[in-house]
Amino acid sequence: MTRPPSPALLQTLADLLGPKGYSSDSETMTPWLTDWRGKYHGAAAAMLSPASTEEVAAIVRLCAAEGVAVVPQGGNSGMVGGATPDASGDQLLLSLRRMNRVRQIDGTAHIAIAEAGVILENFHHAALEKGLRFPLTLGGKGSATIGGLVSTNAGGTQVLRHGTMRALVAGVEAVLPDGSIFDGLAPLKKDNRGYDLRHLLCGAEGTLGIVTAASLRLVPATAARQTAWIGLDSPATALVLLRRLDAAIGSALEGFEIIPRNCVEAVLRHIPQTRDPLADRYPWYALVELAGDQHDALAADLETELAAAIDAGLVGDVAIAKNDSESEDFWRLRDSISEAERAEGPALQHDVSVPVDLMPRFIAENPARLEAAFPGLRALSFGHLGDGNIHHHVQPPADVDGKAWLTANGEAASRIVYRHVIELGGSISAEHGIGQMKRDILAELDSPARLAALRAIKAGLDPEGLFNPGKLIA
Ligand SMILES: Cc1cc2nc3c(=O)[nH]c(=O)nc-3n(C[C@H](O)[C@H](O)[C@H](O)COP(=O)(O)OP(=O)(O)OC[C@H]3O[C@@H](n4cnc5c(N)ncnc54)[C@H](O)[C@@H]3O)c2cc1C
Incomplete structure (x- = not known):
């Protein structure tokens, strides 16, 4: 059971950290009390910004003595509400941003x-x-x-x-x-x-x-890189292309992302200075990056493999970046999807993984399962096909109040996604973590053996539950 910090503790922390390291001013703290997606809002008794490891240790010892909880935070760019304190105002936000050497x-x-x-x-x-x-x-x-x-x-x-x-x-x-x-x-x-x-x-x-x-x-440092934006018809075709590239030039293959047309359109709508690299539209795109020592060899390898893929009917059209600036333009399209989607309105986000070979099946089958339960739902899947990790986002039907729909049906829709992932042997969190967003669904769907081990580790190291309570483990 954690406790609110006493006035004496707050004063000791303020003295320890000085004005640069201690703030209870609401204007200073407010931007850090809501997560990046704007989904979770918290409160904190104070924001502590230590400048050294010794100061962090001193803070933790003082808080442990009073049973006060601390919530560590870095850039607050996390996707699962992990760095947002709860609403009680009893927790201390521990920002590590001043330790930037x-x-x-x-x-x-x-x-x-x-x-x-x-x-x-x-x-x-x-x-x-x-x-x-x-x-x-x-x-x-x-x-x-x-x-x-x-x-x-x-x-x-x-x-x-x-x-x-x-x-x-x-x-x-x-x-x-x-x-x-x-x-x-x-x-x-x-x-x-x-x-x-x-x-x-x-x-x-x-x-x-x-x-x-x-x-x-x-x-x-990379001496040479090659980036290609490739139009194709489906994730299944993208997987065939991935396997071919991997077999031919796998040691240079650094990235293989897939992006559906609707994500590209959202980016073009909302993000300035973005443009479609191909004249024709394709249902799907692959963004491929190779890195190596020699530019000419890398370029020749990529061109040979993509020409062969076009001949085999796997690929429609291809744009290969002519320089770093064009390569950045391709990546901006990919990296801006989350921001563009945020501008589109509320959606359910699922960062999931399944074995790579099963990813096309998941992407093809899951929207049908969602549609069967909730007619009109729109699913967007984009991301790291090469890692078997997809960001599977679900937008409410177009003709309803999105926020109200998500409040009423969001959990049930997400459950359809997560149960499907587990059926395919996957994970409900591929790379974003659990935070507060997936804590309860993890407790519901993960195996009892794994959950018991996680809880035992937490109880062993943090028996009083002072570090980031309410996150990861219920
Ligand atoms: C546009 C965009 C794209 C993204 N793309 C990806 C992606 O492709 N892959 C990916 O994995 N993530 C991605 N993310 C998510 C995010 O950037 C990562 O989760 C990142 O690791 C969070 O770092 P942060 O410093 O912002 O951590 P925060 O958001 O501040 O915290 C994240 C978690 O770590 C804890 N924490 C933070 N600092 C410490 C510390 N020093 N000690 C202990 N615990 C700490 C927090 O308590 C919280 O639980 C993306 C985010 C954005 C905004």
Whole structure:
């Protein structure tokens, strides 16, 4: 049972952190009390913005002594309400954004140590200055932080080749619920001292530890890349294309995204400076990216494979980016889908995964199941086909009050999606996490054995339930 902070505790925290690190001013806090989608609204007794790991540890010790809950937050770009406190006003918002130093970049070992509050895009630039690249990117890169990315085990558009955050985290520094500092930053290739705390903290959503810094794996900066925007008829065809490219040039294949026509149209409607790369319309598009050392070889490989796919009748038309700026234009179409969709009005968002080979079946069959239960529903599926991960969004029927419809029917519609995913052996959260949005559905649909293990881990590390209560585990 957590408690509200006493006036004495708040004063001690204000003295500890100073005016830059402590605020209870509602104007300062308000933007951080609603999630990115505008779905969850919370309140907080104060917002704490420590500048060092020692300050985080001191905060946690003081809060633990009084049984006060803390909600860690990075860039607040998460998609499941994980960083939004509850409405009681008793919790403390713990912002890591002031801890924004890249402590070191080892150009020989290809390892960087970045603090939790470093924004992903800034980290990309810092690595690039050393001729290196951090091979994880996503649409929220301008606000998502290293701590948030670690804590959600974020994915993005380069997972096909480089894996999710978990594969890129070589070490973690974190403050545990008793206020102790776990210094696991050493990038050990081999470490068999039992349970792997580093991996446990990846994807823990702030329920087990406050990540203060991470050692991250880098790769050489890309000398050459090739990006293609490809018109085709269906996800099933896209999968055939993916398999062909993988067999022919798999080591260079970094991204394979699929996008339906209706998403492209939403982006063109709402996002300035976007244009359709192809003259003809196609029901589906694949956005493919290759990265390698030599531009000419990469370009030749891609052209050969796409020409063969056109000859085989798999692909309609193709635009290959002529330079980085065109490549960015293609990616803007993909990365702006969430924003365009937000502008379109309310929708149910499902970030789900199934085995890659079953993805076309899910995309084809699920809209029919939804339509059978709720005539007029419109489903949009886009995302990371190469990872078996799709963002499956469901818009209310066109002729109803969308918000009211979602309140009345949203849960039932989502249940149709999630049950289908589980039937196919998939996961109800591919990359966004559980947060508060999926907490109850996880408790309802996940296996009892897995749930019991998750609860035991949480109870073992955070017996008082002080770290991000109400998230992930019911
Ligand atoms: C346009 C757009 C596109 C996106 N695309 C993708 C995508 O392709 N793939 C993907 O995986 N995600 C995507 N996201 C979601 C989001 O960017 C990621 O979930 C990201 O990891 C969140 O980082 P953040 O710093 O904003 O974390 P927040 O939103 O602040 O927090 C997320 C969770 O992590 C916890 N947390 C934050 N910092 C810490 C810390 N230091 N220690 C412990 N816990 C912490 C919070 O309590 C919360 O539970 C997208 C978001 C946007 C807005």
